[in-house]
Each structure stands twice: as C-alpha cells, then as structure tokens.
Amino acid sequence: MTEMRAGTAAGEAEVLWRPDPDRVEDSRMTAFRSWLASTKGLDLPDYESLWEWSTSDLEGFWGAIAEFFEVVFHSAPTRVLEAPVMPGASWFPGATLNYAEHALRGPDDDLAVVFHREDGLSSRLTYGELRRKVAAVRAGFQALGVRRGDRVVALVPNSPEALIAFLAAASLGATWSSCSPDFGARAIADRFTQISPTVLVAVDGYRYNGRAFDVRATVEKLRSEIPSLRATVVVDYVGGTPLPGAVTWDSLLAEHAEAPLAFEPVPFDHPLWVLYSSGTTGLPKGIVQGHGGIVLEHLKMLALHSDLGPGDRFFWFTTTGWMMWNFLVSGLLVGSTIVLFDGSPAHPDLNVLWHLAEQHRVTYFGTSAPYIQSCLKEGVHPAERYDLTGLRVVGSTGAPLTPEGFRWIASAVGAEVQIASVSGGTDLCTAFVAAAPDLPVWLGELSCRALGAAVESYSESGQPVVEQVGELVITKPMPSMPVFFWGDEDGSKLRDAYFSTFEGVWRHGDWIRITERGSAVIYGRSDSTLNRGGVRMGTSEFYRVVEGMPGVADSLVIDTSGAGRTDGELLCFLVLDDDVTLPDLEPKLRSELRTNLSPRHVPNRFVAVAEIPRTLNGKKCEVPVKKILAGTPPERAVSLDALRNPAALDPFLDLARDLPHVSSP
Numbered sequence: 001m002t003e004m005r006a007g008t009a010a011g012e013a014e015v016l017w018r019p020d021p022d023r024v025e026d027s028r029m030t031a032f033r034s035w036l037a038s039t040k041g042l043d044l045p046d047y048e049s050l051w052e053w054s055t056s057d058l059e060g061f062w063g064a065i066a067e068f069f070e071v072v073f074h075s076a077p078t079r080v081l082e083a084p085v086m087p088g089a090s091w092f093p094g095a096t097l098n099y100a101e102h103a104l105r106g107p108d109d110d111l112a113v114v115f116h117r118e119d120g121l122s123s124r125l126t127y128g129e130l131r132r133k134v135a136a137v138r139a140g141f142q143a144l145g146v147r148r149g150d151r152v153v154a155l156v157p158n159s160p161e162a163l164i165a166f167l168a169a170a171s172l173g174a175t176w177s178s179c180s181p182d183f184g185a186r187a188i189a190d191r192f193t194q195i196s197p198t199v200l201v202a203v204d205g206y207r208y209n210g211r212a213f214d215v216r217a218t219v220e221k222l223r224s225e226i227p228s229l230r231a232t233v234v235v236d237y238v239g240g241t242p243l244p245g246a247v248t249w250d251s252l253l254a255e256h257a258e259a260p261l262a263f264e265p266v267p268f269d270h271p272l273w274v275l276y277s278s279g280t281t282g283l284p285k286g287i288v289q290g291h292g293g294i295v296l297e298h299l300k301m302l303a304l305h306s307d308l309g310p311g312d313r314f315f316w317f318t319t320t321g322w323m324m325w326n327f328l329v330s331g332l333l334v335g336s337t338i339v340l341f342d343g344s345p346a347h348p349d350l351n352v353l354w355h356l357a358e359q360h361r362v363t364y365f366g367t368s369a370p371y372i373q374s375c376l377k378e379g380v381h382p383a384e385r386y387d388l389t390g391l392r393v394v395g396s397t398g399a400p401l402t403p404e405g406f407r408w409i410a411s412a413v414g415a416e417v418q419i420a421s422v423s424g425g426t427d428l429c430t431a432f433v434a435a436a437p438d439l440p441v442w443l444g445e446l447s448c449r450a451l452g453a454a455v456e457s458y459s460e461s462g463q464p465v466v467e468q469v470g471e472l473v474i475t476k477p478m479p480s481m482p483v484f485f486w487g488d489e490d491g492s493k494l495r496d497a498y499f500s501t502f503e504g505v506w507r508h509g510d511w512i513r514i515t516e517r518g519s520a521v522i523y524g525r526s527d528s529t530l531n532r533g534g535v536r537m538g539t540s541e542f543y544r545v546v547e548g549m550p551g552v553a554d555s556l557v558i559d560t561s562g563a564g565r566t567d568g569e570l571l572c573f574l575v576l577d578d579d580v581t582l583p584d585l586e587p588k589l590r591s592e593l594r595t596n597l598s599p600r601h602v603p604n605r606f607v608a609v610a611e612i613p614r615t616l617n618g619k620k621c622e623v624p625v626k627k628i629l630a631g632t633p634p635e636r637a638v639s640l641d642a643l644r645n646p647a648a649l650d651p652f653l654d655l656a657r658d659l660p661h662v663s664s665p
C-alpha cells in the first residue's frame with residue numbers, strides 16, 4: 001500500500017477544550033459507569049476502558065444499555081446477540097418493543113417540541129399534547145387502511161406535522177419514509193415508488209429563503225405515479241387550496257381527537273424507517289433500520305455521548321431528507337425538547353440559527369461543517385450578538401470540520417462550548433466517531449470512537465493501524481446496521497455495499513486516522529482519494545487549504561489518474577467570490593498548496609465554475625464528476641434527480657468531451 005499522508009504527527013495535537021470535572025461528575029456517562037460498577041461489578045475507570053469493554057463484550061454492553069435506559073420489551077429477548085457475524089447478526093431475538101413508545105415517555109407538562117419557521121411561524125408542544133396528536137393521527141391512519149408493516153411516506157419539511165405523522169406510523173408498526181419538499185418530483189418518486197406506500201402525507205408548499213413554493217403539482221404527480229397509494233393527507237402549510245380527493249391534516253386530527261394512544265409491539269428488527277443512500281447513480285438504495293437497533297443506538301448517542309436529557313433543548317439544522325432529522329427526533333427518547341427549524345440557514349443572513357439558539361435557550365446546537373465554514377468566512381460572531389450562555393455543545397457533521405472551523409467555534413461561539421465534530425452516516429443512522437462529555441476536544445479531531453462501535457483504520461491488507469490513515473472499518477456488528485436494503489431479497493446489494501472489501505468487516509468508504517489518544521481524524525471519502533505519484537491524500541485536506549483562501553467560495557478537486565485516463569491530472573474547480581479573478585488568485589493558491597500539502601498536490605489546472613454540483617443532502621459530487629471526466633456517459637455516472645443543482649454539471653460535461661480517455665471505468 002502506498003503511504004497515505006496524515007496532516008498531524010502523533011502527540012502534537014492542541015487541546016481546545018477540556019471537560020469541567022463537575023460536569024463530568026454529573027454526566028450520564030459517569031452515571032452509566034457507576035451503575036456498571038455497582039450492578040455488574042465492572043471497574044472501568046475511564047472512557048478508554050469503557051470503550052474497550054463495550055466493543056469486546058457486545059452482549060454485556062448492549063444488554064446494559066437496554067437495562068440502564070429501561071427499554072420496554074413487551075416480550076423479553078432470549079439473549080442479546082445471536083451469531084455475532086456481519087452481515088447476519090441477530091440482535092435481541094424474541095424481543096418485541098416499539099420506538100414510538102420510547103419517544104413518548106416524557107411527563108405530560110414537559111416541553112417536547114419547539115418549532116420555528118423562517119418567516120416567524122412558531123409553535124410548541126408538550127409531551128402530553130404530542131401524545132394526543134400522535135394518537136389522533138394514528139387512528140386517522142388506521143381509518144385510511146394503514147396496518148402494521150405498511151409504508152407511510154411523507155413529503156414534509158422539518159415541522160411538527162412530520163414528527164407527529166412519523167410517530168403515529170411507528171406506533172402502528174408501519175414503516176416511515178420522508179423526503180424534503182425541495183426534492184425534485186423524479187427524486188421523490190424514485191424513492192417512494194419502490195417501497196409501495198399505503199398513505200402519502202404531504203404539505204401544499206414550503207418556504208425557503210423568503211419565498212413560498214407550491215408543491216401541489218408534485219403531490220398530484222406522486223398520487224398518479226404511485227399505484228399502491230390508498231390515501232393522501234395534505235397539510236395546509238402555506239395556505240394553498242386543498243387537493244381534490246385528499247384528506248386534510250386538520251380533519252384527520254379533529255375526527256380522531258379523542259382516540260387512545262397505543263403501541264404495537266414489533267420484533268427488534270421490524271422496519272422503523274427507510275432512508276436512502278446518497279448514491280448518485282441508479283435508484284437510491286432504500287436502507288432499512290429496525291425499531292430496536294435505533295432505540296438502543298440513539299439512547300446511547302444522545303444520552304451518553306451528547307449528555308442530553310430532560311430540560312435540554314436539542315437542535316440540529318436538517319431537513320427531513322437527511323438522517324440527521326431522524327437523529328434529531330430521537331432527542332425525544334431521552335426526554336429532551338427538540339427544536340425544529342424549517343427554512344434557509346442563511347435567510348436573512350447566517351445569524352438566523354444563532355438567534356434561534358438564543359431565543360430557545362438551545363443547549364446542544366448541531367449543524368453541518370459547511371455552515372460553520374460559511375460563518376467563519378462571513379466573519380459571523382454569534383457570542384458578541386447573542387446570549388448563548390445556555391449553550392453547552394456545538395455539533396458538526398456532513399463533512400470534516402477543518403481546524404479553522406474548530407477555532408472559529410472556540411473564538412466566536414465560546415471557548416467553554418464543547419465541539420462535537422461527529423461522523424457516521426445514513427447507513428447506521430448515527431455517528432460512530434464522536435465526542436463524549438468526559439473527553440477533551442483536540443484541534444481538528446473527533447474525540448473518540450463511540451461506545452459499542454469497533455471502528456478501526458485498516459491498512460490495505462486489512463490490519464488495524466494507529467496514527468496511519470486507512471480505510472474506516474467497523475469490525476463488530478452494531479444494532480443500528482441496516483436490517484436489509486429494500487428489494488434486496490438475497491442480500492447481495494447489502495453485501496456488495498459494505499462487505500466486499502474485507503470479509504465479515506464493514507467498510508464504510510471513508511479515510512480515517514485513529515490517534516494514539518483514541519481520537520480520530522476523517523480525511524474524506526476513500527473512493528475519491530488524490531493519489532499523486534503514490535502519495536495519497538483525502539480530499540478534505542485539500543479543501544481545507546483551498547477554501548481557507550479569501551475569495552474562494554467553494555471548490556471541487558478531482559484526481560483523474562486511475563480512472564480510465566492515460567495521463568492523470570489533478571484538477572481543481574473553484575467557485576470564486578464576485579470581486580476575485582482566477583489569474584489573480586492562482587499563483588497564491590499554487591504556493592499555498594505547495595507549502596501546506598506538497599508540490600505533488602499542486603493541481604495541473606484550476607478551472608473557475610459557477611457552482612459545485614452537490615447531492616440533495618449537500619455533499620460534493622466527487623465520484624460522479626470523476627467518472628464523467630473519465631468518459632463515463634453522464635447518464636451512467638449520475639442521476640440528475642439526485643442532485644440539488646443539476647445544471648452545475650454542465651461545465652464538467654463540456655470538459656469531459658475535450659479530455660482524452662482510454663476506457664470507461
């Protein structure tokens with residue numbers, strides 16, 4: 001294996017934040033450790049020993065999570081884990097439970113939901129009110145023919161209606177799947193049609209960036225294209241006229257206002273929801289996770305790693321089309337108040353989310369690394385403008401957070417705020433490299449591998465390595481791994497997706513370095529590596545230098561070597577600020593890259609473009625562009641409906657025509 005370059009040498013990292021001993025003492029992580037000592041006789045004095053135990057005694061650990069958090073099993077499991085193999089592990093055989101029952105355990109008067117739309121529309125729900133609404137919609141769904149095992153799909157923004165409909169479906173043992181209303185009609189149909197839903201819940205429109213958008217035509221199209229649909233429930237969200245033949249949300253609630261709440265006990269692996277791979281070709285893969293796996297994984301992440309519980313206000317900026325919505329909603333599992341925001345994070349400007357944090361006394365503020373990067377570039381200074389004294393943690397995901405991003409949070413949001421840079425993904429609907437209340441934050445690093453997550457960095461020959469960049473793998477099963485892919489009867493697609501590189505080991509597709517301290521650094525996707533003369537580098541390091549330059553708004557780097565090209569080149573595409581030109585910037589960029597990365601990582605060419613193509617979830621399209629530049633016909637390289645800005649591909653298609661190709665990959 002050629003050596004992969006690691007940005008920071010062992011032992012050099014700077015501590016940016018240290019946990020306050022009193023807070024550690026009061027944390028749920030400490031309570032869990034004390035409980036393990038008193039009830040199980042386990043002496044696990046620090047995070048490291050707890051993690052070692054959690055990943056070597058899987059039955060002990062996940063059984064303890066179920067017990068400590070008082071998971072309600074309607075029929076008891078015969079054991080915790082049968083056949084600890086991947087794929088095919090069987091968790092809590094014989095157990096029945098229901099996710100919604102755990103999400104709705106909060107006391108009647110505790111605040112469950114705070115909702116805020118960008119135009120100021122807002123509402124609140126206590127746990128008691130939420131239970132009543134879920135009960136009504138549950139009964140409404142039943143009246144519309146929804147039964148255990150059916151699918152309920154939703155074209156909804158991050159609003160209380162989305163949450164209520166999801167919990168109502170889950171309470172019945174129906175499987176949920178949502179798309180954000182800004183997705184294109186084709187992208188939505190590609191997702192929903194394949195899972196044959198019984199009921200569609202949809203808004204009439206949505207608001208974004210100061211404008212209202214009507215989606216009734218899309219809803220009509222879906223109704224005509226999805227033959228399995230028996231009913232459509234429409235939420236009056238922007239004041240559109242009702243759709244003929246559809247049931248209105250308000251009437252559904254009113255008709256069943258007195259309905260009792262009940263929870264269908266379902267097997268541990270019973271499908272809770274279908275998420276979709278952000279794959280950019282073919283039909284999106286429907287990733288199915290089970291009730292039990294999600295209850296356990298999210299209790300662990302939210303209570304132990306995020307130290308969330310009753311009295312906390314948990315916010316993550318997300319839409320219903322990203323798994324972070326599912327993660328956010330699980331804030332209810334630990335009795336917190338979840339703060340839902342619907343709108344643009346930059347309207348009227350980037351302060352909007354920080355203002356929200358002040359208004360609602362958010363204790364855990366989650367967002368994406370690109371949002372942090374934008375705040376940094378725009379010189380936003382939330383702590384000067386807002387009272388953020390209630391804020392304890394800033395979470396970041398979606399892309400690696402740069403060291404500059406870490407420093408910006410520490411200086412502009414507050415040095416006392418913990419930075420939880422976390423990584424995982426849709427595949428497990430969680431973060432498995434994360435933060436913990438009893439661990440420091442080292443500059444540019446994710447503080448730990450999560451409990452129960454046997455994450456390793458593998459060399460090409462499949463050996464675990466420390467302080468070396470390798471493939472991110474998970475060597476032991478986790479309960480929130482997909483129970484199956486939709487329509488993948490023989491499991492071959494699931495095996496191909498994760499288990500085709502290392503036998504019996506989950507290969508995630510990211511580059512990671514595990515440090516000697518137990519922390520980690522993610523270097524970007526391993527299938528878009530930059531390999532220059534044998535020196536490999538994750539794209540995140542490249543973006544850190546390029547996007548750190550004033551005048552660069554966005555960028556995409558593609559190494560065309562090894563992808564059907566005879567003469568591989570390193571190409572850097574730049575979106576420049578209006579007042580900057582490429583000839584002015586290029587010499588400085590070249591010199592920065594030479595000094596900060598290596599002379600081999602200075603691109604052969606810089607090309608200015610108007611936009612970088614991104615997936616619906618905002619991820620840069622590195623692999624599709626690489627394929628297009630290698631000569632793959634665009635229709636095989638990318639599905640335009642999977643993109644947020646399909647027109648952004650045009651310059652790459654033009655360029656592909658001019659490049660020499662030997663073969664298509």
Ligand SMILES: CC(=O)CC(=O)O
Nearest residue numbers: 397398423424425431
């Ligand atoms: C937790 C995550 O890993 C989220 C994401 O990047 O999609």
